[in-house]
Structures are given as C-alpha cells and as structure tokens.
Amino acid sequence: MIGASLGAAAYERAPEISRILAGAGPVEDTRRARLSAKADAILTLSGIGISFGGVTALSDVDLEVKSGEIRAVIGPNGAGKSSLINIISGLYHANHGTIAIDGQPFARVPANRLARLGVARTFQNLALFGGLSVRDNIASGRVHTRHTSFVEHIAGLPRARREDAVIAEKTDQIVVFLHLEAVADRLVATLPYGLQKRVELARALVAEPKILLLDEPMAGMTATEKAEMAGFVRAARDRHGVTIILIEHDIGVVMGLSDRVAVLDYGRKIADGTPAEVRADPAVIRAYIGTAEGEASDELL
Amino acid sequence: MNYYDFLFAIEVLVGGLLSGVMYSLVAIGFVLIYKTSGVLNFAQGSMVLFAALTFVSLVERGVPFALSLLVTLAVMVALGFTIERTVLRPLVNRSPMTLFMATLGLSYIIEGAAQLIWGTQVHGLDLGIDDTPFEVGGILISSFDLLAAAIAAAMVAGLSAFFYSTRIGLTFRAVADDQFAALAVGLRLPRIWGTVWTTAGFVALVAGLLWGARLGVQFSLSLIVLKALPVLVLGGFDSILGAIVGGLIIGASEKLAEVYLGPFVGGGIEGWFAYALALVVLLVRPSGLFGQKTVERV
Amino acid sequence: MAVQALDAERLPIDWQKLALPAVLIAVAYGLIPTYASSYLVEAILLPFLALSLAAVGLNLLTGYCGQLSLGSSAFMAVGAFAAYNFNLRVEALPLVATMILAGISAAGIGILFGLPSLRLRGFYLAVSTLAAQFFVQWALTKFGWFSNDNPSGVISAPHLTVAGFSLDGPTGRYLLSVTMVIVLTGLVWRLVNSAIGRNFIAVRDNETAARVIGVPVLRTKLLAFAISSFIIGVAGVLWAFTYLRTVEPAGFNLDRSFQILFIIIIGGLASIRGAFLGAAFIVVFPLVLSRLGAFAFGGLFDSGVLDMSQRIVLGALIIIFLIAEPNGLSALFDRLKRRIGSRSS
Numbered sequence: 048m049i050g051a052s053l054g055a056a057a058y059e060r061a062p063e064i065s066r067i068l069a070g071a072g073p074v075e076d077t078r079r080a081r082l083s084a085k086a087d088a089i090l091t092l093s094g095i096g097i098s099f100g101g102v103t104a105l106s107d108v109d110l111e112v113k114s115g116e117i118r119a120v121i122g123p124n125g126a127g128k129s130s131l132i133n134i135i136s137g138l139y140h141a142n143h144g145t146i147a148i149d150g151q152p153f154a155r156v157p158a159n160r161l162a163r164l165g166v167a168r169t170f171q172n173l174a175l176f177g178g179l180s181v182r183d184n185i186a187s188g189r190v191h192t193r194h195t196s197f198v199e200h201i202a203g204l205p206r207a208r209r210e211d212a213v214i215a216e217k218t219d220q221i222v223v224f225l226h227l228e229a230v231a232d233r234l235v236a237t238l239p240y241g242l243q244k245r246v247e248l249a250r251a252l253v254a255e256p257k258i259l260l261l262d263e264p265m266a267g268m269t270a271t272e273k274a275e276m277a278g279f280v281r282a283a284r285d286r287h288g289v290t291i292i293l294i295e296h297d298i299g300v301v302m303g304l305s306d307r308v309a310v311l312d313y314g315r316k317i318a319d320g321t322p323a324e325v326r327a328d329p330a331v332i333r334a335y336i337g338t339a340e341g342e343a344s345d346e347l348l
Numbered sequence: 349m350n351y352y353d354f355l356f357a358i359e360v361l362v363g364g365l366l367s368g369v370m371y372s373l374v375a376i377g378f379v380l381i382y383k384t385s386g387v388l389n390f391a392q393g394s395m396v397l398f399a400a401l402t403f404v405s406l407v408e409r410g411v412p413f414a415l416s417l418l419v420t421l422a423v424m425v426a427l428g429f430t431i432e433r434t435v436l437r438p439l440v441n442r443s444p445m446t447l448f449m450a451t452l453g454l455s456y457i458i459e460g461a462a463q464l465i466w467g468t469q470v471h472g473l474d475l476g477i478d479d480t481p482f483e484v485g486g487i488l489i490s491s492f493d494l495l496a497a498a499i500a501a502a503m504v505a506g507l508s509a510f511f512y513s514t515r516i517g518l519t520f521r522a523v524a525d526d527q528f529a530a531l532a533v534g535l536r537l538p539r540i541w542g543t544v545w546t547t548a549g550f551v552a553l554v555a556g557l558l559w560g561a562r563l564g565v566q567f568s569l570s571l572i573v574l575k576a577l578p579v580l581v582l583g584g585f586d587s588i589l590g591a592i593v594g595g596l597i598i599g600a601s602e603k604l605a606e607v608y609l610g611p612f613v614g615g616g617i618e619g620w621f622a623y624a625l626a627l628v629v630l631l632v633r634p635s636g637l638f639g640q641k642t643v644e645r646v
Numbered sequence: 647m648a649v650q651a652l653d654a655e656r657l658p659i660d661w662q663k664l665a666l667p668a669v670l671i672a673v674a675y676g677l678i679p680t681y682a683s684s685y686l687v688e689a690i691l692l693p694f695l696a697l698s699l700a701a702v703g704l705n706l707l708t709g710y711c712g713q714l715s716l717g718s719s720a721f722m723a724v725g726a727f728a729a730y731n732f733n734l735r736v737e738a739l740p741l742v743a744t745m746i747l748a749g750i751s752a753a754g755i756g757i758l759f760g761l762p763s764l765r766l767r768g769f770y771l772a773v774s775t776l777a778a779q780f781f782v783q784w785a786l787t788k789f790g791w792f793s794n795d796n797p798s799g800v801i802s803a804p805h806l807t808v809a810g811f812s813l814d815g816p817t818g819r820y821l822l823s824v825t826m827v828i829v830l831t832g833l834v835w836r837l838v839n840s841a842i843g844r845n846f847i848a849v850r851d852n853e854t855a856a857r858v859i860g861v862p863v864l865r866t867k868l869l870a871f872a873i874s875s876f877i878i879g880v881a882g883v884l885w886a887f888t889y890l891r892t893v894e895p896a897g898f899n900l901d902r903s904f905q906i907l908f909i910i911i912i913g914g915l916a917s918i919r920g921a922f923l924g925a926a927f928i929v930v931f932p933l934v935l936s937r938l939g940a941f942a943f944g945g946l947f948d949s950g951v952l953d954m955s956q957r958i959v960l961g962a963l964i965i966i967f968l969i970a971e972p973n974g975l976s977a978l979f980d981r982l983k984r985r986i987g988s989r990s991s
Contacts, residue, residue, distance in 0.1 A: 136858055137858075138854065138858070158857050158858055159857050159860070159862070159863065160860075161858055161860070162858070162859055162860030163860060167858075167859070168858060170855065174852045174854065174855035175851070175852070175855070176844075176847055176848045176851040176852055176855070176856075177851050178847045178850070178851050178916065179844060179847055179848070179851070183844050186841075186844075187844060187845075187848055187856075187859055187861070188859050190841070190845065190848075190859055190860050190861050191859065191860025193841060195841075197837060197840070197842045197869060197873070200836070200837065200840035200841060200842050201833050201836045201837050201840065203836070207840070207841075210841075211841065214841075250859065254859065254860075388769045388772075434965075435965055435969075438969045439968065439969060442968075442972075444768060444769070445714055445768065446968055446972065448714075448769065448772070449907070449911055449964065449968060450964065450965050450968050450969075452904065452907070452961075452964065453908075453960075453961040453962065453963070453964030453965040453968070454961060454965065455961070456957045456958065456960055456961030456964070457957070457958050457961035457962055457965075458961075459957055460954040460955065460956070460957030460958035460961065461954075461958055463950075463954050464951065464954040464955065464958065468950055468954075574776070574780075574900075577773045577776065578773070580773070581770055581773045581774070585769060585770075613788070614788045614789070615788075616784060616787075616788060617784070619780045619783070619784050620777060620780035620781040620784055623773075623774070623776055623777035623780060623781070624777060624781070626773070626774075626777075627762060627774050627777055630762065630765070630766055630770055630774065631762065631765060634765050634766055634767075634770065635770070636770075
C-alpha cells in the first residue's frame with residue numbers, strides 16, 4: 048500500500064486534533080487515522096468504511112493521490128467506486144476513516160464548502176441544470192467565487208457587474224477549451240448526451256479546482272466520444288495541472304489515461320499501482336473473471 | 349390534579365384517540381396511492397365527498413341500503429379507472445410535483461361534479477348506529493366512535509392481509525418498491541394503478557360513510573383532506589402503520605391541546621395545531637416517524 | 647419540477663423584445679386611464695393587477711426556485727393587515743412606505759415559514775406551507791389587535807394619497823396599482839436574469855449539484871421565500887386597498903392560495919409573462935363562462951351551477967395544461983407568435 052504507512056508522528060495525530068478542535072469528538076481508533084506524510088499527496092483516504100442499512104459498501108479503503116496525477120479507481124459493478132467519490136465530495140458520510148484534502152483532515156467532508164476547498168466533480172448520472180443555457184451552466188461552476196448580494200445584482204452595481212465580467216471571461220475560456228462554442232447559448236437539456244457530459248466537465252473545470260473527481264465521465268459514450276473525452280481529461284491535467292480522480296468502467300480507456308490505478312472489489316481495495324502492475328495482478332484478474340463483466344475481463348487479459 | 353380531573357383528561361384522550369382513527373381512515377387512502385405510484389393524491393378528500401354524496405343520494409331516492417353501497421362502489425371503481433386512463437397515464441414519467449398539481453385539478457373536478465350532479469344541500473346520513481355514550485370505569489365513550497374505530501381497524505387488517513398475502517398485493521408491493529423493475533418483469537402498471545385507485549376509492553367510501561354520518565354529507569366533507577395531511581406528514585407518506593399511529597397521535601394531542609392549551613390562546617387552534625405538531629416532528633425526522641429514508645442516488 | 651423552457655426574458659437585450667413592454671406601458675398609462683370604463687377597472691383590471699403580482703411572487707418561489715407553496719394567500723393577508731396597521735398606528739406614514747413595510751412584514755413571516763425548507767423537500771415542504779395558511783388566518787381572526795378590534799376581523803382601506811394627490815377613485819387606485827406592479831415586476835425581472843436568479847434555477851433543477859458547486863442552497867431558498875413573500879405581501883395590500891377596499895381574514899383562504907398556484911400553472915412556471923397571462927385568464931374566465939352559460943342554458947345556469955361548472959372547467963384546464971402544455975399559456979403564446987411570424991415573412 049503506497050504511502051499509507053509512511054506517516055510521521057506529527058501527522059499521525061493531525062486528524063484527531065483538528066477533529067477535536069471542530070468539536071466532533073475523538074477518533075475511536077487512533078491507529079486507523081493514518082495520514083500520509085508525503086509532501087506531494089494532495090488527497091489521502093485512510094481506513095474509509097461505509098455501509099447502507101447493514102450492507103457494507105466500502106471497508107478499510109486507503110487511497111493516496113499525488114498532486115497532478117490522473118488516478119483511476121476501477122472495479123466491477125457495485126464495488127463501491129461511486130460511494131468512494133461521494134464520500135470524498137461529502138455527499139455520503141463515511142462511518143470510519145478520515146479524508147485529508149490538501150493536508151486538511153476531515154471525518155466528514157462538508158459538501159457545501161467543497162468548491163472552496165478546491166474540489167470539483169462530475170456526476171455519474173448527469174446533474175446539470177436543465178433550465179439554464181450551456182453558458183450559464185458552466186458559469187455556475189464559479190458560483191463559489193461570488194461575494195455580491197441580491198441587492199447589488201438587482202441594482203446592477205459595479206461590483207456585481209465586475210464579478211459577472213470575470214466569470215464570463217473564465218466561462219468563455221472553458222467554452223473554447225472544450226469546443227462548446229456552437230452550442231453555448233442553447234438550453235442544456237436540448238443537447239445530446241455526450242455533449243451534456245462535456246458541459247459537466249466544463250462546469251467542473253471552470254472552478255479551477257485543485258482536485259477534479261470524475262464519476263464515469265465516459266459512460267454511455269460512443270468510441271469516438273470516449274477518445275475525445277479522454278483527450279480533454281488529459282489536456283485538463285496538462286494545461287491546468289489539476290489532479291484527477293477518475294472512476295470509469297471502460298478499462299481500455301483507464302489504462303491508457305491513468306498514471307496509477309486502484310482496483311476495488313466488494314468494497315475492498317484489492318490492488319493499487321501503475322496500469323501495468325494492476326493488469327498483471329492475479330487478484331484483479333480473478334475479480335474480473337469472477338463477475339459477469341466479460342467485456343472488461345477480456346480487455347484486461 | 350384530583351380524581352375527576354384525571355378522569356376527564358382520560359376521557360379527552362380516549363375521545364381524541366377515537367377521532368384519530370377517523371383521521372387514519374382518510375390517511376390510509378393517501379398512503380395506498382402514494383406507495384404504489386408516488387403520487388400525493390390531493391383528490392382523496394373529494395373522493396370521500398363524492399362517495400358519500402353518491403351513496404346518500406341513492407338512499408334518499410329509495411334505493412335499498414345494500415344496493416346503494418354496491419352501486420356506489422361500482423361508481424368508485426369506474427372513477428378509479430377513469431382517473432388512471434385520463435390523468436395518470438398521460439402524465440407517466442412526469443415529476444411528482446406535476447402529478448400532485450394534477451390531483452389538485454382533479455379534486456376541483458370531482459368536487460364540482462359531485463355537487464353539480466347531487467346538489468349542494470346538506471344530507472343527513474343515518475347508518476343505524478346507536479350513538480348513546482356508555483360508561484367504562486367512570487369514562488364516557490361514544491359508541492359510534494368505538495364502532496368507527498372498529499371498522500377502521502378491520503379495514504386496516506383487511507388491507508394488510510390483502511397487501512401481504514394475495515398475489516395482487518404482491519404486485520402492489522413490487523410496484524411500490526421499484527416501478528421500473530416492475531415494468532421490466534412485465535407487470536402491467538396501468539391495471540395495477542387502476543386497481544390501487546379503486547381500492548383508494550373503496551377506502552374513501554368507508555371514510556365518507558363514517559364521516560358523513562358524523563358531520564352530515566356536504567361540501568366540507570372534502571376538507572377532511574386537510575385533516576389527513578398532517579397525519580401523513582407525521583407518519584410518513586408511504587407507511588400504513590405511520591398513517592395509523594400518526595392519526596392516533598394527532599387525534600389525541602389535538603383534543604388535549606384544545607382542552608388544555610386552547611383557552612390560553614383564545615381557542616380555535618384545531619385548524620393549525622396538527623400542522624404545527626407535524627412540523628415539529630418533521631424537523632427531527634424529515635421523512636416522518638415511519639417514512640422511508642431514501643439514500644440519495646448520485 | 648419539470649424542466650422549464652428558457653423564457654424570451656432570458657436572452658440578451660433584443661430591441662424587438664423591448665417593443666412589447668414599451669407598448670404595454672403606453673397602454674397602461676395612456677389608453678386605459680383615459681378610456682377604460684370604471685367597470686373594467688374595478689371588476690377586471692384591479693383584481694388582475696393584484697393577482698398578477700401575487701403570481702409573480704409565487705412564481706419566483708415555485709417556478710424558479712422549485713419550492714412548492716400552498717400558503718400564498720397567507721402572505722397576502724400578512725401584507726394587507728400589516729399595511730392596515732402601519733397606516734393606522736404610525737402617524738403620517740407615506741403610502742409607499744406603508745406598502746414597503748407591509749412587504750417586509752410578509753417577508754419576515756415568509757422566512758419564518760420557509761425555515762422548514764432547509765430540511766424538508768417536496769410534499770413534506772408543501773404540506774408545511776399549509777401550516778402558514780391556517781396559522782395566519784387563525785391569528786388574524788383571533789387577535790383583535792390586527793383589525794383594530796373589529797368584531798369580525800374586517801379591515802377597511804384608508805384614504806390613499808401619494809404626494810398630496812388623492813387616489814381613492816378607480817383611476818387613482820388603478821394608477822397606484824399598475825405602478826407598483828410595473829416597478830416590482832421590473833425588479834423581479836432583473837433578479838431572475840442575474841446570477842441570483844440562476845442560483846434559484848440551479849437549486850430547483852438539481853439541489854445536490856448546486857450544493858457541490860458552491861451555491862449557498864439554504865441561503866438561496868430563504869432568499870426565495872423572503873422575496874417571494876415580500877412581493878405577495880405587496881400584492882395583498884393592492885388586493886385589500888385598491889381592489890376590495892374591505893377585507894376579512896377569511897378572504898385569504900386556501901382557495902385563494904390555490905387560485906394563485908393555478909395562475910402560474912396555467913400561465914407557465916418560471917415565466918414572468920406567464921404570471922400575467924395566467925392572471926388575466928383566471929379573472930376573465932368566470933365572466934366568460936357565466937355569459938356563455940346564461941346564453942346556452944338561460945335561467946338554469948344560476949350562481950350555484952356557475953360556481954360548480956367553474957370548478958370543473960378550471961380543474962380540467964389544470965390537468966390539460968399539465969399534460970399538453972406544461973409551460974403554460976406563455977409557451978402557447980410563443981408558438982402562436984412564431985406561427986404568425988413565419989406566415990407574414
């Protein structure tokens with residue numbers, strides 16, 4: 048397990064201390080609160096576990112993500128991939144474990160402060176605002192940078208106008224970057240599925256996040272669309288230096304795109320390493336052959 | 349508190365619990381439809397009015413009691429299937445709020461039609477139930493209330509048996525659980541919804557008869573929907589048990605509040621007390637006492 | 647809430663689009679005060695204006711922000727009774743200030759009853775707005791202070807004067823009403839086209855996504871409740887002071903709340919223009935129905951029958967609109983305009 052046990056003593060206690068400061072009570076098991084001391088780890092999950100109504104979705108999962116890498120999490124259906132991303136973004140609350148975002152430890156990530164923590168995400172099932180245009184959807188990704196009140200907006204005061212202008216400029220840049228010019232003023236609900244996925248990526252990117260969580264960004268796409276999307280994801284990392292955590296079904300895409308891959312099965316991490324290492328791991332092969340996902344295991348083999 | 353005050357409090361409590369059962373009776377109609385189709389059917393109250401008005405008008409025109417009951421039931425079945433056909437089917441896959449607003453429109457239609465057909469006067473309804481109160485251990489209990497409670501209890505038992513031991517009940521539950529899955533395995537949703545609305549129509553008939561015998565059959569009967577809503581909120585929209593417990597809690601606390609709290613604020617608090625109570629519970633449990641907590645799928 | 651079509655109002659400035667409002671304002675201030683009969687003003691225009699404004703307010707909350715409210719008329723009542731009391735108890739308070747204070751009172755009550763929206767969603771919230779409906783009506787009837795100890799809780803409009811001009815006549819009341827409606831609608835129009843308005847829509851369309859990208863969801867909902875209640879409160883003042891002149895709490899009942907909801911369903915959710923089209927429809931429709939009924943059935947069509955058939959037709963229209971044209975008269979209007987446009991070109 049890379050980086051999981053390299054914690055220096057001072058870091059060992061960091062999550063607990065901050066949690067006590069936040070009034071959340073002490074960690075029930077300090078040994079579980081493992082935190083990476085690696086300077087370049089931008090996101091660290093330690094001992095994450097969650098269950099829904101008695102069904103365990105994740106148990107004791109560690110994950111460490113280095114700054115600027117594309118980190119994939121794969122696994123068969125129901126392996127807990129989406130739960131993992133929902134825990135990182137604060138929509139689910141883990142029963143066990145801690146999450147450190149950019150050195151700041153949390154037992155529960157506050158979803159409403161996520162954007163200001165520098166984390167943006169996309170959703171497995173589209174989560175766009177159907178009643179807004181493409182441009183407005185993208186612009187909404189920077190809503191966390193706004194400081195103006197409704198009165199300033201109604202009155203059209205300079206501060207509100209300046210804020211709008213800055214956001215409009217950033218939005219335009221992303222529109223160009225993701226080739227959405229032709230549809231920018233259309234109602235987002237009228238776009239084809241593949242383009243809507245791209246708008247979601249745009250809405251996440253416009254926030255200029257440090258960490259970008261992509262929950263199956265290529266699900267349901269054609270091969271061409273997938274290749275295009277993979278290109279955008281890589282370009283986003285190369286040009287903006289954003290760290291990307293990618294959950295994806297299409298193993299072919301994942302292996303070509305990621306720097307490191309973690310494999311989940313039945314809520315446990317069964318492998319972690321470079322694409323080549325993971326591909327050769329017998330546990331991974333077993334997990335994939337043992338499921339109905341023949342297509343995936345074929346590609347793997 | 350002396351002995352007689354205590355007895356009086358108990359009497360108020362028992363009276364409240366019994367009238368609470370009457371609330372539950374209306375609320376169950378809502379739960380049936382909500383569970384199987386996710387629709388909060390605002391028209392349930394007007395269905396109660398429609399059923400009672402149809403029945404009483406038939407009886408007044410000399411139709412025998414049993415036949416009137418049968419004809420009214422047939423009318424409710426027809427109504428249930430008509431609603432499925434003309435309102436629900438065209439709105440399938442639309443948001444729950446849209447469906448709710450449609451049932452709001454539906455309640456206007458049914459109320460208007462009921463009174464256009466049968467007139468707006470108040471009808472007395474005599475079910476031949478003796479309503480002399482009797483005494484148990486120093487407490488006066490209305491025998492009508494007790495019988496109404498017994499009928500309600502029997503109906504709940506009947507519905508539960510229907511839900512949990514018949515084939516059609518099984519399909520109801522399957523649909524309630526997952527509409528898409530039910531559709532995928534070949535359950536015919538329109539027929540099931542038609543049946544559910546019919547069942548709700550039957551519940552409305554029973555509620556209409558009991559409430560009508562109590563209050564007289566008139567327009568205000570449809571307003572019992574407003575009594576049932578806080579019960580539903582308290583118990584959770586999707587739980588029959590919740591409708592019963594919610595009805596009992598609201599019935600009892602409403603009566604107690606009226607007697608012991610009302611005088612301090614000028615009385616007349618029964619219009620909103622149930623809502624305030626339901627709100628307090630909701631703030632602690634956002635899906636009611638027995639409602640299903642849904643894990644958000646993202 | 648279903649996805650609402652983007653209004654014409656949401657596009658960047660287009661002079662053609664501004665032509666219609668300009669014509670409407672010319673009609674409102676030129677034609678109507680000069681030529682309209684007092685029947686037209688008293689029986690149609692005044693209720694139309696008050697209901698339009700109330701519908702604009704509800705549309706902000708329900709159409710744009712997606713929070714279904716069944717208690718609108720309670721906020722109208724708060725506005726009306728607050729205005730009455732401010733006027734009665736504060737010496738020499740200008741009428742406009744009275745109206746604004748009334749709106750602020752309604753906004754305060756709106757925030758109070760909007761608090762459950764922070765935890766509740768959908769039907770649970772809709773039912774909790776009924777609490778506002780019943781509680782407000784009860785309080786206004788029960789506590790004599792609100793109606794200056796009138797035994798049945800009735801309040802009467804004071805003399806309406808603005809800057810020394812008496813506005814008690816039909817034309818004066820009309821001008822007061824139409825000006826308030828135009829100003830407030832203009833402000834709402836600016837709001838829904840601003841970033842704040844887009845936050846409303848974001849919360850409506852996908853609350854989870856809105857939260858994750860940093861929309862202050864709780865604050866946005868409360869803001870929607872506050873502004874919506876403010877507007878509905880002022881609409882209540884117009885209803886009480888310019889239209890009916892004498893109102894009682896029972897006049898602000900659940901049926902009135904439903905009426906306002908029906909206006910925005912028929913007119914079109916999340917459309918300002920829809921609020922006006924819907925209100926016009928709701929005001930004119932009973933008059934047309936009664937004429938038609940009298941024409942077709944003669945004496946048989948008495949007020950009872952009219953009332954019932956009105957309910958039936960209204961209910962049916964709601965369902966028909968929800969099925970066939972979820973975006974209401976507003977969308978119908980657009981389609982008509984396009985068809986005429988394509989024919990003439």
